[in-house]
Amino acid sequence: MPKISEKGKAMPSSPIRKLVPFAEAAKKRGVKVYHLNIGQPDIPTPQIALDAVRNCTDKVIEYSHSAGNESYRKGLAKYYKSIGVEIDHTQMLITTGGSEAITIALMTCLDPGDEVIIPEPFYANYNGFATQAGIVVKPITSSISNDFALPAISEFEKLITPKTKGIVICNPNNPTGYLYTKSELEQLAMLIKKYDLYLFSDEVYREFCYDGNEHFSAMNLPGLDQNVILMDSVSKRYSMCGVRIGALITRNKEVIDAAMKFAQARLCPPSYGQIAAEAALETPADYFVGVYNEYIARRNFMVEALNKMEGVYCPRPKGAFYTVVKLPIDDSDKFSQWLLDDFQYNGHTVMLAPATGFYATCGLGKNEVRIAYVLKIEDLKGAMECLDVALKQYPGRTI
Structure with missing residues (x-):
């Protein structure tokens, strides 16, 4: 066989x-x-999102734009601006969940055999996404002894080789619940600049930061507009994991243009998911x-x-x-x-x-x-x- x-x-x-x-x-x-x-x-799930799907009157469920519905992208850009992240709707692709955002980002920015450094423990599916993209994960171990804080930058630097093309972080972190501070991210930014790497930042748990701690987005690290790729999802923010709507966001136009070709190959993100996600933007505070x-x-x-x-x-x-x-x-x-x-x-x-x-x-x-x-x-x-x-x-x- x-x-x-x-x-x-x-x-x-x-x-x-x-x-x-x-x-x-x-x-x-x-x-x-x-x-x-x-x-x-x-x-x-927010009632406004459920109602939007129930009340949909479309006679034909059509393909959307490969980048996602423009009305949703514009609404999403407005949401980011409300949390201090200045982006335009042309700087994002709507994806089939955060999973596709990560996969497309890796395939767009890295070649087979390239390496990414990821603090471990990390979201288990990163291993699967890396396998799909043909890239190599180089783990850097964080420890429960200090509640999984970001490892020292000097330890990151030891792992960098000519094949190293990026660093992946999840903030707040899945699986540890650790929230990287602005100071930790700024230290990481110096390394990104020094070696001209991509910084893939998974920020799907942004709304869940506790004890007065505030989330700082990698998109707001100065001087890294061409390096940062943000991956996001509505799954946890609005408790609607099954709608499978995420986003790939970057100010790097070359990355967006190349990622669009992967987006076109899978045609478009889910139509009903986009309807629910766009409505969810109006969820009451x-x-x-x-x-x-x-x-x-x-x-x-x-x-x-x-x-x-x-x-x-x-x-x-x-x-x-x-x-x-x-x-x-x-x-x-x-x-x-x-x-x-x-x-x-x-x-x-x-x-x-x-x-x-x-x-x-x-x-x-x-x-x-x-x-x-x-x-x-x-x-x-x-x-x-x-x-x-x-x-x-x-x-x-x-x-």
């Missing part, structure tokens, strides 16, 4: 989704599974206040509950709605599967994302998991109670 490609063999499984069959089997056995493995908020307060409450409850468990350390996330947690276990992959295969407490169990899949360096993350605090506090209470009991019963416990 024909063989699959080497790229197909190299394509990594998602650590977030690879345990789904085990979760489905647990549910068939009647076990309730608390999903802390995936960033799927239970926050309602009190929606975000309510969402923000809810995530603060969830974070505070979860961090406190985790740090009360023997042998557990949970940093206090400054942004997004994730954290990487250190557990007293021998192997996070085994533990996460054991939770679904062999454990239940009062008919309940927990689904986690093993942190091994968020590292590119082999062997890291063995005693860490990513937890998404996207469930209401009532469910988080049940999940934390389950996890506490599970850690005491797990055969591979290390303390």
Whole structure:
């Protein structure tokens, strides 16, 4: 029989989704599974976005412009200006989710064999996007010992080779919840300038910054107009992950023109998704206040509950709605599967994302998991109670 490609063999499984069959089997056995493995908020999507789709009167669902509907791009440019990022609607492409924005950005700016540096742990699908684009990820390890702060710039510089073409950051960070400061980004900017690299900045969690910390966009780093590529998404901002609408934004016209050819090859972004996303731009401010307060409450409850468990350390996330947690276990992959295969407490169990899949360096993350605090506090209470009991019963416990 024909063989699959080497790229197909190299394509990594998602650590977030690879345990789904085990979760489905647990549910068939009647076990309730608390999903802390995936960033799927239970926050309602803004009504204005739902109504826009319901009230659509189009008789034909047509292709949009390959760059996305002009009315949406103009509205999105207005949104960015409202948060202090000056761009024009011609400096963006609407994409099929943030995932396509990242993939197109990598394919536009890098050749096969080129290298990008990414602080790890990082969003697991960056590995997949890099494999699709044929590029090489060079990880630089951040540590839970300092809550995953940006590694020293001198450590970045050690990794730079003639093949290095860019640095990828996610701010606020998925999976760690770390929020890079303006000072950290300015230090990174000096390196970008020195070696004339691209800075790919994933800012999909911009609205979720806590404890008085403010988000600083890489688009506002002076002197980097031709270097910064911003990737964004409406999935988490408006709790509508399934509409699959993102954006690639840059002031570099050559990048936009080249990226447009990739956009044309896939024809256009989803029509109904654009309708929902454009309407969501008019979401009332009190929606975000309510969402923000809810995530603060969830974070505070979860961090406190985790740090009360023997042998557990949970940093206090400054942004997004994730954290990487250190557990007293021998192997996070085994533990996460054991939770679904062999454990239940009062008919309940927990689904986690093993942190091994968020590292590119082999062997890291063995005693860490990513937890998404996207469930209401009532469910988080049940999940934390389950996890506490599970850690005491797990055969591979290390303390």
